[in-house]
Every structure is written in structure tokens, then in C-alpha cells.
Amino acid sequence: MSRSDQPQDASGVSRRGFLKGVGAGALAAGAVAPAAAALGAKAGPQAAAAGTVFGPAPVAVALNVNGKVRQLRLEPRVTLLDALRNHLDLTGAKKVCDRATCGACTVLLDGKAVYACTVLAVEANGRAIETVEGLAETHGGAAPIQKCFVANDAQQCGFCTPGFVMACESFKRANPGATREQALDGLGGNLCRCGTYHGVAQAVVDALAGKGGN
Amino acid sequence: MSSSHGSGKPPADRADPLQHARSPNRTFGPQPPGEQFEVIGKRLRKVDGAGKATGEALYTDDLALPGMLHGKTLRSPHPHARIKRIDTTKAEALAGVFGVVTGAEMPARFGVIPWTPDETALCIDKVRFIGDPVAAVAAVDEETATRALDLIEVDYEQLPALFDPAEALARKDVLVHEGNKHGNITKEVLLEFGDPDGALAKSDFVVEDDYFFHGTAHAPIETHVALARYGSDGVLTLWSATQIPHYVHRELAKVLDLPAPQIRVIQPCLGGAFGGKSDPFSLEFCAAKLAMKTRRPVKFLYTREEEFYAHRGRHPMAMRFKTGLSKDGRITAVDSKILIDGGAYSSFGLVTTYYSGQLLTGPHQIPNYRFHSTRVFTNKPPCGPKRGHGSVQPRFALEVQLDRLAEKAGLDPIEVRRRNFQGAYTTTVNGQRVTSNGFDQCLDVVEKASGWKERRGKLGRGRGLGVAGSMYISGTNYCIYPNDMPQAGIQIKVDRSGLVTVFSGASDIGQGSNSVAAYIVAEELGMRVEDVRVVAADSDLCPVDLGAYSSRITFMVGNAAVHAARKLRKQVQAAVAQEWGIEPERVVLAGGFAFDKDDRGKAITSAKAFQITEAVLETLGSTGSYNTPNLGGDYRGGTIGASPAYSFTACVAEVEVDEETGIVTVPHVWTAHDCGRALAPVLVEGQIEGSAYMGFGEVFLEHHDVNRYGLHARPNLLDYTIPTSVDCPEFHASYVESLDPEGPYGAKEAGEGPLHPTIPAIANAIHDACGIWLTKLPFTPAKVVAALQARDAARAAGGGANGTANGRAH
Ligand code: FES
Numbered sequence A: 001m002s003r004s005d006q007p008q009d010a011s012g013v014s015r016r017g018f019l020k021g022v023g024a025g026a027l028a029a030g031a032v033a034p035a036a037a038a039l040g041a042k043a044g045p046q047a048a049a050a051g052t053v054f055g056p057a058p059v060a061v062a063l064n065v066n067g068k069v070r071q072l073r074l075e076p077r078v079t080l081l082d083a084l085r086n087h088l089d090l091t092g093a094k095k096v097c098d099r100a101t102c103g104a105c106t107v108l109l110d111g112k113a114v115y116a117c118t119v120l121a122v123e124a125n126g127r128a129i130e131t132v133e134g135l136a137e138t139h140g141g142a143a144p145i146q147k148c149f150v151a152n153d154a155q156q157c158g159f160c161t162p163g164f165v166m167a168c169e170s171f172k173r174a175n176p177g178a179t180r181e182q183a184l185d186g187l188g189g190n191l192c193r194c195g196t197y198h199g200v201a202q203a204v205v206d207a208l209a210g211k212g213g214n
Numbered sequence B: 001m002s003s004s005h006g007s008g009k010p011p012a013d014r015a016d017p018l019q020h021a022r023s024p025n026r027t028f029g030p031q032p033p034g035e036q037f038e039v040i041g042k043r044l045r046k047v048d049g050a051g052k053a054t055g056e057a058l059y060t061d062d063l064a065l066p067g068m069l070h071g072k073t074l075r076s077p078h079p080h081a082r083i084k085r086i087d088t089t090k091a092e093a094l095a096g097v098f099g100v101v102t103g104a105e106m107p108a109r110f111g112v113i114p115w116t117p118d119e120t121a122l123c124i125d126k127v128r129f130i131g132d133p134v135a136a137v138a139a140v141d142e143e144t145a146t147r148a149l150d151l152i153e154v155d156y157e158q159l160p161a162l163f164d165p166a167e168a169l170a171r172k173d174v175l176v177h178e179g180n181k182h183g184n185i186t187k188e189v190l191l192e193f194g195d196p197d198g199a200l201a202k203s204d205f206v207v208e209d210d211y212f213f214h215g216t217a218h219a220p221i222e223t224h225v226a227l228a229r230y231g232s233d234g235v236l237t238l239w240s241a242t243q244i245p246h247y248v249h250r251e252l253a254k255v256l257d258l259p260a261p262q263i264r265v266i267q268p269c270l271g272g273a274f275g276g277k278s279d280p281f282s283l284e285f286c287a288a289k290l291a292m293k294t295r296r297p298v299k300f301l302y303t304r305e306e307e308f309y310a311h312r313g314r315h316p317m318a319m320r321f322k323t324g325l326s327k328d329g330r331i332t333a334v335d336s337k338i339l340i341d342g343g344a345y346s347s348f349g350l351v352t353t354y355y356s357g358q359l360l361t362g363p364h365q366i367p368n369y370r371f372h373s374t375r376v377f378t379n380k381p382p383c384g385p386k387r388g389h390g391s392v393q394p395r396f397a398l399e400v401q402l403d404r405l406a407e408k409a410g411l412d413p414i415e416v417r418r419r420n421f422q423g424a425y426t427t428t429v430n431g432q433r434v435t436s437n438g439f440d441q442c443l444d445v446v447e448k449a450s451g452w453k454e455r456r457g458k459l460g461r462g463r464g465l466g467v468a469g470s471m472y473i474s475g476t477n478y479c480i481y482p483n484d485m486p487q488a489g490i491q492i493k494v495d496r497s498g499l500v501t502v503f504s505g506a507s508d509i510g511q512g513s514n515s516v517a518a519y520i521v522a523e524e525l526g527m528r529v530e531d532v533r534v535v536a537a538d539s540d541l542c543p544v545d546l547g548a549y550s551s552r553i554t555f556m557v558g559n560a561a562v563h564a565a566r567k568l569r570k571q572v573q574a575a576v577a578q579e580w581g582i583e584p585e586r587v588v589l590a591g592g593f594a595f596d597k598d599d600r601g602k603a604i605t606s607a608k609a610f611q612i613t614e615a616v617l618e619t620l621g622s623t624g625s626y627n628t629p630n631l632g633g634d635y636r637g638g639t640i641g642a643s644p645a646y647s648f649t650a651c652v653a654e655v656e657v658d659e660e661t662g663i664v665t666v667p668h669v670w671t672a673h674d675c676g677r678a679l680a681p682v683l684v685e686g687q688i689e690g691s692a693y694m695g696f697g698e699v700f701l702e703h704h705d706v707n708r709y710g711l712h713a714r715p716n717l718l719d720y721t722i723p724t725s726v727d728c729p730e731f732h733a734s735y736v737e738s739l740d741p742e743g744p745y746g747a748k749e750a751g752e753g754p755l756h757p758t759i760p761a762i763a764n765a766i767h768d769a770c771g772i773w774l775t776k777l778p779f780t781p782a783k784v785v786a787a788l789q790a791r792d793a794a795r796a797a798g799g800g801a802n803g804t805a806n807g808r809a810h
């Protein structure tokens, strides 16, 4: 992954530009830094018109979730996580800290792992959102990474698991040759309290090696 | 001798004249039911793994009901204050608010231990820590509920607050609980066995030091959450993230003043607990009460910050330990004095106080022993049971002292532990019956795996290896509320299709108890695991199990499952034998079939075998239960910590100490755990790893504490740092199978024991690496640097290089 797809700020370093750089850099290095990526991400199309103010009343949001566009009316302060869980009945992503510290809410936004609790639904307007449910669905019930989680006992209570699965999927796509050690390093953005990290890393390695089928 | 300062009286049900006959202790021995194990001991995956990996698994917060309201809790901003007035009028008038509840509406006191009921669902007269719940609201959405909280007026009269347990012990003028008989003491236990003073006086080597174990939190990834519905039939249903549905059921009946049969408690999938969900919590009562008041379903989801304030985490303990050793490396005596910081309420504190001493008497033979433990109330979030309840803290002190003594005696630390190995089938100094004991093999395993003999002392500057051992219970025969009924139960239903449903009271909290129940029933009935379905932790459907605590489930529910399934097995064998005209012993049940041992071509499916049995008998079903034998020392408190079987663990840790920065890294932790027979090896390894992981986090990263105002210092997952995949050592998990005569197929616990030795093994490895003894957790870089400076100062002064650096290591 290169940084060329990131618009550069010609005027020099701004906080926003800095965050964009961090987000891209961290992803390029294989680290999952969804919060930074989300902050650096473009806002929805309406936001392009400078000075547009949304809300507090609900606004129309079109969320492209798992390949299907879902039309919603949401207050602009509603997070992507709440939109998924409370408005679209997609309860795979979990609300754990709601503060970008644990990764249990991880989904993919335009293919990159983000903390859905720290992205506004309006920011995700029109962009491709992939959830743990979608990953399973597009692979006939369970994606290779999901099967490798089961095979490696990479879930105990399983509450961190949907977020971890999505972080792993994103890591896997970005790092097709990753070793177990690189996986352990790259998955530092998700917390598991049951201590399943080694199983998780092995699941990534196995999935990259073609285990888990399809 | 034991002095006991409980508050409260034995509950009324103790006096029930009908309770006389005690449910029997039934066990089935370590052998397989058939010729060999078909399911048990195989490297199977959990039965619920796929649902969790695909996001399908439903946890409490994933449930939503039509018309559901959202609950929020108003919490005390003061650490200690009298409530003068609560006015909820404005909150009630807010549009979107459906109900408000205060403590006065639920005045009954509760507590998980029936002798110390010192909590109310919401505070009534007084708040005792910042975060103590005061009122609750149900509103159309979370935002409205939060706004309503701001409209509740509470007048407080602030009181002096106690944050230091030593001060709480001394002060008689400030009382956290006014009615308490003994000032701020919640429980005091002094037990003495043998002659510790005499033995210490005669010992060749004696060490005496102060140790401190800090507070740590469970920090389960799922916060507390509860959803209640009150139906027009008068039935209250509560879905809750709890690990003790049965106790919640009992306490709900009491606090809501509802007949217990009108209450149904369901524990859906649960996102981690580690002991943090083994009390009844405010939100369970508030959700229920508000559902009854509003006639709408009500859900409460604690925020991460609330989770930290609800707490019940590991008790901070200040411990003075004195241990003696003879020249030939035998422990002569152990004497400890422990001050336990309980926080604002009792929770499991009575048990914690006993466990801090009672669980230390193995795997090392201690001939003379005394412990004197005192738990006090402070104005801080209440402490409770965390993985390795009560004994993780003193185990740290004892195992470090053993290494200090080994050094004085010029002995290898593993050798000292070998010499003191108590052996199998023995009785500890405090009267606990030890059955199977594979601790010596555990030592062998970690010694070999870590390359101890070849590598220790040769790793180079700043690197070292350390060892520690421990024991833990597989449940206890102290069943919290006195009764003569079984501790665990299983019911089995057989369907003609070949499906067998197992109704288990046990709470699967991620440890895999549903999987283990399925494996056992599949083993007994010769079925494929996928044809066994487990329904668990629903008080309407499942028999009572006391809960997922004290590492009791595999042992107790496992035995109940064997009991229930063995009865059915015999029925099926008899019916098929009759059909075939052969002896029942010739009917083999395995792999989804029933076949004739002497004519293996003669086979039918399990489903067919069940149909034959149903035809000759009746509708098929079976129940099974387990109760402990009578155990424990013949003295007050002698049953607390008495377990039908003990697990044992040995651990070696490898560390690297950066002497410039004080940063310690742990590249490897080897843990060998005697779990009896490993019923499910993959799950056992996961438990060993998870335990070592949690212990590692407590050594370096985690610290639950309040600041000088009583505010939690770090109530979020950014500041309360739990280890990430980047922080973790390589965990090498092994198990040793000392088949236990009473465990299901010989199994013992695996979920909590392996945590214990991780912490002292790391402390001992740090000493091996750089000659400092760290005695006060957590081991921050600042403490390491201070201890290194003290070491250098002592060396410069010509003193021993290995003195403790306690004075400076804060
Ligand atoms: S819930 Fe989003 S990072 Fe924790």
C-alpha cells in the first residue's frame, strides 16, 4: 500500500494531514489503526459542499452495507456502530468502550479496518461497509478467516471475536505474506481479555496459507 | 481458633426443618464408559465457535424487544455522603421518560453471601464510593435517559472518606457501614495450625518481608448488561450477563418481593467475566423494577466507565510474611498477616478473607502455619472475586519468600519446591484433603521446557529465569447458602430424530462449559458431538447450578453430566441387547452407532437405538446431579477452601531487564498445569494461556486505584492497560494428567489455577536477572530502577548484593 492515494496538504503539516499520514503509514506497516484511518477519512459527499451544517434533525444517509444500499434517516451524531446495531440489526460488531480503544466494533470501510464507534454514520455515507455478517455471507456461511478462528480456538467468550475477525481480514488483505510475528504486531489495535492472541495470529497465518477453504 | 466479625445473620432458610437428608456425593471414576475414549481427550473445537466467529452469537446487548426502553443509572459524585433528599419530579416530567426508580422502592438488602447482605439495589441513606448507584431512569432512548439523570436532584451531606485500609482499620469515628459490629472490619480470620512461632525460632533460615498486591480489574470485554420484561402473566424475565444466574434469581425474588417461581433468569452468550459478574448488580434489579413499573422491556448497558466503578476486582492486600526453612531445604513454618482492602461493600469478602490463608497449604508441605487476615471497608469501588480469588495475592508473597530462602540455603529454586512437595493423597496442615497431585510432574515439565538446567545463570546480563508453584480448588463444598441439595444438575432429553438435548444450569462464560457438557454426553451415549445440543443457564428450562465461580463447573457439572448420561446409556444398552438377544455388555455405543462387540457388522444408528429404547421403556430422559462429599477441617471456616480436588501448577518465566530504563520484557512463560484428565485439551490449553496472560498483565500493566478524591484513576481501556497481542510473551501451555479419583473421568479445574504462579515466577526471574527482589506490585519501570539503585548502593557500601529494596521500591 502506498501513500500516493492520500491527498497531500500542499500548505504543509496540518493536524488533519498528520492524522491522514499516520493512518496510511500505520496501515502500510501492517498495523491496524482504524481510529486514525477513520479520522483521516473523507466525510460523506454532502460534506464536500463547504459550510454545510447537518442536524441536529435526522438527515438522509445511504449506507452501503455488505453490498446492499440501505437508506436511513439518522441524526448526524449517530455513530456507524449504532447505525449498524440499532438501525440495521447487524449486531456482530460490539459496543465495548465506544471510545476507539478496544476494536470490538471493527468493520471495514472502503476495505480498511475502522472502529465503527468512532466513525459517524454520515461519514460512511455512500462508502463500502463490510461487517462480520457480510464476510460470512459472501463465503457461504463462514469465510476462511472465520473457519481458521474456530480451528485455532481463537475465541473463548467470543465478544472480541467479530471485531478481531474483521481486523484480521483487513490485515490479511494488506499483508498477504505476513508471518505469525507480524500478525501479532499488526493486531495490536484489538483487545481480547480471554487471552486468545496466539490463536488469533495462528488463524491469520493459516488463512493466508489457504486453510479454511474457499 | 477463628474470630469472625460478620455483619448480618444466617438466612432464614437455614432453619428449614425439612432439610435434613443431604444429596449424596456420586462419582464414577476416571475410566471411559466403554472400551476407550471416543470424544474425551480429543482435540475438538468448541461447540459454539462458529457462531462466535461469524457474529451470529447473541449476547445480552444484541437482544432487543418491541417497545424496549433504555435504562441509565445516576451515580454518586461523592466517595462518602449522606443522602438528604432525592427529588425525581423533573426527570419524570421529561418527555420520553417512562419511569424513575430510587432506593426507597427496593429497600431489601442483598449480598451474594447471605451472611453479609450490605447492599441495596440503589443507595437509600448513604453513598459509600464515587459511582455508588443512587437512582435509575428508563426512557425511550439512551440520550433521553441520560438527560433525565441530570434532572434528578440529590442533596448530599458529605462525610469524611476513607481510602487507606490501615486508616480505615484504626478509625472508629468514620464508619463506612454504621451498623457494623467491628468498626470498619468486614471480616477477620486468625487460624493457627501446629506451632509456627516455635518452628520459626528453630529454623536455620527465616525471611520476613512486606509484600503488596495492588488492585486489578476484570475488565471483561463485555460490560454488564441486563434486559428485563414483565409480562401480563406476572412473569418477570431477566436476561443478564451474569455468571451466577441462580443467585441472581434468589436475590431478585428478595429485592423485588416477588415469588421466585414468577421470575425467569436467562444468561445469554456472555462476553467474559473472570469473577466480575458473580455478584448480583444494581442494573439487574433496576431493569426488573423499571420493567414492572413501566410495563415495557427495559435494558441497561453499563458504559466502560461504569464497569470500572461497579468493579468487584482483585482485593489489594498488604501482606507481612515470615517463612522458615531448614538447612536441608524443608519449609518449617509460614506465618502471615494480611490487611485486605475491601472497598465499600462485602461482596464475597468473607470468602476472600478465608481464601487468603486457607488456599496456601499446598503443593508445598507446610508443617506449621498461621494466617491472620483482616478485610476492611474503604470508600472505594467494592472488591470481589477475580480469577484465582483470594489466593493469587498471598501466593505471590509465599513463592517469592521460597526463592529468598532457597538462595540463603544455596539451593536451586526448583529443587526446594521438589523437596517440599506434599505428595498425593495427603492432608494439609489445615485439614484439607488432597487427592491426586501432579505438581512434581508439573515442575519436571517446566524445568525441561524452559531449559532451566542448561540455561539458568548463563543467559547473560539482565536476563533470568524464575519459577513458582501453586494450587487451586475445583469448587468447594461451601455452597454459599446452606442447603442439602446438589451443587450441580443436568437434565437430558432424547429426541427420536437422534438429537440429544442437554439442559445444563452452568454458565458458559467463554471457558467452554457447554462444550464440555456436550462432549461428556456424547461420550456416554456414543454419539457424534454435533448431535448433542446444549441449552444452558435458563432458570425455566435448566436445573440449578450454583454458578461459574471457584472453578467448580468441569468437576461438578461434569460429574452431573456423567451421572445423567450413564443412566441413559445403561437403558439404551439394555434395550438394544434385549432386541438383539445378547448381553448388555456386548452393546457398544460409539461414534453415532450402537453395535455388537462380538459381531461388529451388526450396527444401528444412535437414533435407531433411542427409538428401540423408547419403545420398550417410555419417553426418554434423565437427570443427574453432583454434590461434594463432607470435607474440610473441623473448625470454624474449615469448609471454606475445602475442595473435592485440587489442581496444581508450576510456572517458569524468562525475563529481560533493561537496567537503564527499568523496563522488563518477558519473552517466555512456560506453564504446566495438573488438571487431572484433560477432557478437552484445546480448551484446557486456552484456559492455561488465558490465565498466564491475565497474570502477566497484573504484574506490569494493570492498576485499579482511586486518586485522593476517590475518583477512579483510569476508568477506561486506554489508561487501564490490559495486554495487547504486542505486549504478550510467548505462552507455552502444558498439562499434566494426574487422574483424580472423583473428577469426571478424572478431571479437575483448569481455569483459575494457572494464573497464580505467573506473578511470582516473573518476580523470581527478575531477581535471577539482576539481583533485586521486587515485593510491591505492579512492577513499574520506576520501581525497578529504584530497586536497582538500592542494589548498587548496597554493593557500593559493601553489603550483600541481594538485599531487598523494599524501602525504595514503591
Ligand atoms: S467499541 Fe469501538 S473501539 Fe471499543
Ligand code: FES
Pocket (backbone or CB within 6 Å): A154, A155, A156, A157, A158, A159, A160, A161, A191, A192, A193, A194, A195, A196, B221, B271, B272, B510
Ligand atoms: S475471546 Fe473473550 S475477549 Fe476475546
